[in-house]
Amino acid sequence: MSATLAERPPVRHPADTDREEIARRLVAAAARRSFDPDTDIEWPDRVVDDHYYIPPERVSLYGTSLWDMLDETKRIALSRLEVASWAQAGIWFELILAQLLVRYAYDEDYTSQHTRWALTEIADECRHSAMFARMVEVLGGTELRPQTATITLGRLMKTMAHPAEGFAGILIAEELLDTFQREMMVDEALQPLTRAVARLHVIEEARHVKFAREELERRVKRLSPLQRQRVRMIIAAAAAVIAGALVHPGCYVAVGLDPGAARRAARASEHRQATLRWAAAKLVANFDELGLIGTGAARAIWRRAGLVA
Ligand SMILES: [Fe+2]
Ligand SMILES: [Fe+2]
Incomplete structure (x- = not known):
């Protein structure tokens, strides 16, 4: 390397x-620790609905009168379809x-560890996908x-989000799913396939969550009060869209239920709301600490989405 290049002031x-x-x-x-899902997971050609795919109490309709109307086979089938829906979300x-990460790296120093x-x-x-x-x-x-409206809102997010909103959005999706998957991976009553997928994802996602939290915190510190307000509203909307996208109404149709009635039953269910708050608890505590939920309109959106009390 020439002296001129070696003496160049660091970009960082x-x-x-x-x-x-x-x-x-x-x-x-x-x-040190990454997986190849094709070889590290034992893939069956097909599954038999003899065990739940997620714990029954995490199925969206658990505890409602519609749940009581389903026989055990249909309840297990619904748990299978809800996993298929989560996976596509x-x-x-x-x-x-x-x-978002490509756009982030585009502006970074290309030789930095961050870009790596x-x-x-x-x-x-x-x-994972x-x-x-x-x-x-x-x-x-x-x-x-995911339905067309969800895909369209996602298009806005991935095209327009600033890095702080992007990393907050990443945390919302990763931490919600992570809470469910941490419980699934140790539950021996569940289907081996969904447990194995959950385990692999939890291990690799822990690194993503660590990075997103650090970056979010760093960027939030630089926000003006007005920018913080914008970030609050955008991530509240993102949280509502992501929570709403988890269970596709087609899951209900497949087990013979009216999708509108089933959606309303899940939304009104105390148990379902408690499940969503449980899944979001770590995330909400972190965002509250950073002042990213606030006490006004943004918190109302989180509350309507069932993610905070
Ligand atoms: Fe992932
Ligand atoms: Fe991730």
């Missing part, structure tokens, strides 16, 4: 040292996330793709 700001170190550790952790969001990490995370998400798609193929329910 000194305050970025810690953040570079965290990214370096995450890249190293990914090199997962792919939808991972596609948004990959685009962003590329590693995108590679993780590519494997392919894994979710393969799982849906086995479980059935390929028609349970």
Whole structure:
């Protein structure tokens, strides 16, 4: 290397040292422990509805009068379809996330550990989305793709979100799913396939959550009060859309229920609301600490979505 190049002042700001170190550790952790879903999971050709795919109390209709009307076979089938629906909402969001990370890396120093990490995370998400798609193929329910309105709102998010909103959105999707999956991976009463997929995803997502939390915190500190207000409203809307996208109404149709009535029953269910608050608890505590939910209109959106009390 020529002296001129070697003496060139570093692109990185000194305050970025810690953040570079965290990214370096995450890249190293990914090199030590990453999975290939095609070979690290035992894939059955088909599944038999003899065990639940998620715990019954996490099925959206659990505890409602409609749940009481379903026999055990249909309850198990509904749990299978809800996993297929979550998985496709997962792919939808991972596609948004990959685009957010590409846009983020585009503005970074290309040789930084941050860019290396962003590329590693995108590679993780590519494997996850392919894994979710393969799982849906086995479980059935390929028609349970997020609805057009959801896809359109996601398009706005992935095209227009600022990095703070992007990382907040990443955390909403990752942490909601993570809470459900951490419970699933240790529940021996469940189907082996959904447990294995949950376990792989939880292990790799822990790194993503760590990175997104650090980046979000760093960026939130730089926001003006007005910008913070904008971020609050956008992420409240994102949280509502993501929570609403988890269970496609087609799941209910497939077990012989009226989709409108089933959706209303799930929304009105005390038990379902408690489940959503449980899934969002870590996320909400983190966002509250950062002042990202507030006490006004944004919190009302979170409340309407069933994510805060
Ligand atoms: Fe993922
Ligand atoms: Fe992720």
